[in-house]
Amino acid sequence: MRRADRPAHADIVTRGITVTVLDGPETTQCPDAAERPLFLLVGQMFAILGAVLLCFVAQLALIGAVKHERDQDRAFTDFRYQLANATAPVAALTEDGRLLETGTPVAILEIPRLRLREVVGEGTSSRSLKSGPGHLRNTPLPGQAGTSVVLGRKAAYGGPFSRISELRTGDAIVVTTGQGEHRYLVQGVRRAGDPERPAPGSGAGRLTLITADGPHFLPTDVLRVDARLTSEVVATSGAVPAFAVPENERLMIGDSSALVPVVIWALILAVAAVAVVYVRQRVGRWHAWVIGVPLLGTVGVTLADQAAALLPNLL
Structure with a gap:
C-alpha cells in the first residue's frame, strides 16, 4: 500500500499478536549546510559594525574626555x-x-x-x-x-x-x-x-x-x-x-578636512574586518579574538576620532 493510501496507523497481526504501527511526522529537509558560512559571515560583519558604533560613542563620551585632559595638561x-x-x-x-x-x-x-x-x-x-x-x-x-x-x-x-x-x-x-x-x-x-x-x-x-x-x-x-x-x-x-x-x-560647523582621513581609516577597518573573519573561518575562534580585539579596537577608535571632527564644533 502506498503511503498516501494507508491510514495514519495500521494493525499488523503477527502470530496472534496485534501490533499497531503509527506513521511518524513528515520530516523536513535541513537547510543546505553550504549556506551556513554565509549566515555566519553576515553575523560577524554586523557584530564588527556594532563594535565600531560602540567605539564611536566611547570616543565622544569617554576616550575623548581623557584626550581633552591630556591636551589641556x-x-x-x-x-x-x-x-x-x-x-x-x-x-x-x-x-x-x-x-x-x-x-x-x-x-x-x-x-x-x-x-x-x-x-x-x-x-x-x-x-x-x-x-x-x-x-x-x-x-x-x-x-x-x-x-x-x-x-x-x-x-x-x-x-x-x-x-x-x-x-x-x-x-x-x-x-x-x-x-x-x-x-x-x-x-x-x-x-x-x-x-x-x-x-x-x-x-x-x-x-x-x-x-x-x-x-x-x-x-x-x-x-x-x-x-x-x-x-x-x-x-x-x-x-x-x-x-x-x-x-x-x-x-x-564640522571640519571637512577630516573627510579624507575618515575614508582612509574606513577602508583600513574594512580590510581588518575581512582579515579577522578569514582568521575565524580558517584558523579558529580564539585566534580571531586575540588578533581582532586589539586590531579592530585601535582602528575603530581612530576612525571614530576622525569622524567626530565632521560633527558640529560645539557638540
Missing part, C-alpha cells in the same frame, strides 16, 4: 612657560602677518563658580575644539577693547562649557593672556531669539562664551554668555577680518 605647561618668558601671543596674527597656528595657546580661562580652568587655543574648528575652548580669530583677544569670543563644546571631549548656562549676573570670570590678567563680570545668558546686547563702547571690552544649546549630543541652537571687562583695557593689535576666518571655524 600639555597646553597649560606650554603656555605657562611662554608667560614666564614673555613669549605668549598677544594678537591673532604672527609678526609676519600670518594667522596663528591652529591650537596655539592664547589664554587661560577661569570661572570660579563652575570650578573651571581651561587653556584657550587659537581657532574654533571641530578638530581644534577637541583639545579645549577656542578663540574666534576675527575677534580681539581677551582683555583688549571690543568683544572677544571664545567657543567651547557642550558635551563631547570633556564638554568644558557644559555648565556655562548656570552662570548668573555678577559671576566672575578671569582670563590670563600674554598681556596680563583680565577680570570680567557676567552680564547674562542669551539663547536663540533673545535680543543682542549693544556693542561695547569705545575703550570697553566684553567676553562672549558660546556653546551648543539643548540636550547633550542633540544641539538645537547656540547659547551665549556675555561678560563685561572690569579691569583695565590693554592694547589691541593684529585684527583679523571676518572673511579671513576659515569656513570650518564658524558656529556649528
Whole structure:
C-alpha cells in the first residue's frame, strides 16, 4: 500500500499478536549546510559594525574626555612657560602677518563658580575644539577693547562649557593672556531669539562664551554668555577680518578636512574586518579574538576620532 493510501496507523497481526504501527511526522529537509558560512559571515560583519558604533560613542563620551585632559595638561605647561618668558601671543596674527597656528595657546580661562580652568587655543574648528575652548580669530583677544569670543563644546571631549548656562549676573570670570590678567563680570545668558546686547563702547571690552544649546549630543541652537571687562583695557593689535576666518571655524560647523582621513581609516577597518573573519573561518575562534580585539579596537577608535571632527564644533 502506498503511503498516501494507508491510514495514519495500521494493525499488523503477527502470530496472534496485534501490533499497531503509527506513521511518524513528515520530516523536513535541513537547510543546505553550504549556506551556513554565509549566515555566519553576515553575523560577524554586523557584530564588527556594532563594535565600531560602540567605539564611536566611547570616543565622544569617554576616550575623548581623557584626550581633552591630556591636551589641556600639555597646553597649560606650554603656555605657562611662554608667560614666564614673555613669549605668549598677544594678537591673532604672527609678526609676519600670518594667522596663528591652529591650537596655539592664547589664554587661560577661569570661572570660579563652575570650578573651571581651561587653556584657550587659537581657532574654533571641530578638530581644534577637541583639545579645549577656542578663540574666534576675527575677534580681539581677551582683555583688549571690543568683544572677544571664545567657543567651547557642550558635551563631547570633556564638554568644558557644559555648565556655562548656570552662570548668573555678577559671576566672575578671569582670563590670563600674554598681556596680563583680565577680570570680567557676567552680564547674562542669551539663547536663540533673545535680543543682542549693544556693542561695547569705545575703550570697553566684553567676553562672549558660546556653546551648543539643548540636550547633550542633540544641539538645537547656540547659547551665549556675555561678560563685561572690569579691569583695565590693554592694547589691541593684529585684527583679523571676518572673511579671513576659515569656513570650518564658524558656529556649528564640522571640519571637512577630516573627510579624507575618515575614508582612509574606513577602508583600513574594512580590510581588518575581512582579515579577522578569514582568521575565524580558517584558523579558529580564539585566534580571531586575540588578533581582532586589539586590531579592530585601535582602528575603530581612530576612525571614530576622525569622524567626530565632521560633527558640529560645539557638540
